[in-house]
Structure formats: structure tokens, C-alpha cells
Amino acid sequence: MKRLKNIGIYILIIFSCGLFIFALSGDAKKLQLHEGTSQYFPVEVDFAGEKTPLQISDVRERFDRELLVNANLHSSTILILKRANRVFPIIEPILKTYGVPDDFKYLAVIESALTNAVSASGAKGVWQFMPETAKEKGMEINESVDERYHLVKSTEAACKYLLVAKQKFGNWTLAAASYNGGMNGVTSKILEQQVSDYYDLLLNDETSRYVFRILALKEIMKNPQLYGFNVSQQEMYENIPTKTIEIDSSITDLATFAKNQGINYKILKIHNPWLRDKKLINLGKKKYEIEIPTSGY
Numbered sequence: 001m002k003r004l005k006n007i008g009i010y011i012l013i014i015f016s017c018g019l020f021i022f023a024l025s026g027d028a029k030k031l032q033l034h035e036g037t038s039q040y041f042p043v044e045v046d047f048a049g050e051k052t053p054l055q056i057s058d059v060r061e062r063f064d065r066e067l068l069v070n071a072n073l074h075s076s077t078i079l080i081l082k083r084a085n086r087v088f089p090i091i092e093p094i095l096k097t098y099g100v101p102d103d104f105k106y107l108a109v110i111e112s113a114l115t116n117a118v119s120a121s122g123a124k125g126v127w128q129f130m131p132e133t134a135k136e137k138g139m140e141i142n143e144s145v146d147e148r149y150h151l152v153k154s155t156e157a158a159c160k161y162l163l164v165a166k167q168k169f170g171n172w173t174l175a176a177a178s179y180n181g182g183m184n185g186v187t188s189k190i191l192e193q194q195v196s197d198y199y200d201l202l203l204n205d206e207t208s209r210y211v212f213r214i215l216a217l218k219e220i221m222k223n224p225q226l227y228g229f230n231v232s233q234q235e236m237y238e239n240i241p242t243k244t245i246e247i248d249s250s251i252t253d254l255a256t257f258a259k260n261q262g263i264n265y266k267i268l269k270i271h272n273p274w275l276r277d278k279k280l281i282n283l284g285k286k287k288y289e290i291e292i293p294t295s296g297y
Helices: 002-023 057-071 074-098 102-112 131-136 151-169 172-181 183-193 205-222 254-260 265-271
Strands: 031-033 040-042 242-247 288-293
Touching: 057 205, 074 102, 074 151, 074 205, 102 151, 102 172, 102 205, 131 151, 151 172, 151 183, 172 183, 172 205, 254 265, 265 288
Parallel strands: none
Antiparallel strands: 031 040, 242 288
16 A cells, blocks of 8 residues: 555646646646657647647648757757847837737847848848948948947837838738848739738748748747756846946047046946947037946946
């Protein structure tokens, strides 16, 4: 009887552990194990509330590819998870203010891994804007300033683009695809192929993978432990408190300016990456807001 009791306790412990793992995510009921593997695969996925038709074989296979690839990019994905703790709290309220779905923060993830990346084609910043598009959306770009590196202003510009794209295409999935393939590029494919759904379109390899990469990172970042990523809160990168200084004149030497603020040139540039030169030329008396860390630097 004692042995049976012990077996019963072991079974209860195993069952409880299983429940605990699935309780780690609100989407646990939507996850299942791939047969013969330890890889989880969502039963259902959606982008911005628009359901992905996983019952279509090529759609399921394309999503599976991106899920497997990103789940196995271990160091890269861990770094993304750490950065998201710092970047998402800035991006999320801006998306909400503009009425853009929260899922678009994962678009920023696949564009730049949440860094101020520079592409071979000249796109820059977390949202990877090309110069022409950035200027169209109101961002300043010159020798002293490049607001593609300004997280708040570039996020606002991305929202403006996405709202126009949503109005044009009628859904968020195609709006996301157009962020990669361009509005004109996606429109031409829709007209050529006489379909109006992203999942029905035959696109170039990059745009064809684009939304699936967003979906994959969304699933992994919402359920990191289920995909083997165990990053504690203590390991996350955090925002450093800052104060804002308003400047409406030129700064002839940013290193001297930084020293006068009690920091150094490096720290100034880390917190204001949109300042691209050693000085700030401001002949038009434009008002700029410069962030100065107050602690933790």
C-alpha cells in the first residue's frame, strides 16, 4: 500500500509539473508538441487578431520554418528578449496611442532585433527606415541629426505608415507585408494574381517570409520558457532614468556639453543616438530634447 501511495504521489507531482509548464502562458491551450520532438507548435496563431490559416499546407510549413529557425537561434533570441524589456515599454504606448495593434512591436523585432541597425540598402534604426520614407513621415535627416535613430519619433513614423497601409489594403497582415515589400509592390502582386489575401499571394522570398517571421517571434517571445529560453528578470536590460533638456541653439562641442551635464560623450550618444556628429548645428532655432541619464550609467 505504501508503494502504491508513493507511486500515486509521483504521478501527482509529474501531472502538477505539466500543468505548471502550460500555465506559464495564457496561450498554453493553443500549443502542442511536434510528434517525436520537443518543439512546441501553436494550434492557432494570429496577427493583430487576423487568424493565420494553418490548415493550408504551405502556410503551415512556412510558419513552421520560421518557428524552428528562430527557436534555435539561441544567443540572438536571448538578446532580443533582454532588449525587449527595455524597448517594448517605449514602443507599446505609442502603438496604442495611434491605434496600431500591439503585435506590430514584433515587426520592429524582425526588422532590427531592437537595435539601431544599418542595412546594406541604407535603412537605419529600430524601424529600418530608408531616407526618403523617413523624410516623408516627418523625420529630420542631415549631417547633425538622424531621427531614424530616435526611438519615439521613428515609432511614431512607423505608425503613420502602417495606418495608411491598413486603409489601403483593408487588413493589418497586408499592411505588415507592405512594410517590407512596399505598398506599390504588394499592390502590383495583388492585381497580377487576382487575390487579396497575404497567405494567397506568391511573393519574393523575403516578403513571403516576412509575416511568418513576425508570427514566430511573437510566439517565442510570449512563451519563451516553452521554447527553451529561460531568462530571469534580473538578466533583462532595463531603461535608465533620464531627465530631458530642451535645446534651441547650436552645440559646438557635444563632448564639452556632456561634461557640463555630469556625463561623458559616450553616455550622451548612447542615450541620444540621433545625434550623429560631434556637434549640433541648429541655425533655425529648432527645439530638440536631449536625454541625460540621472542614475545607473
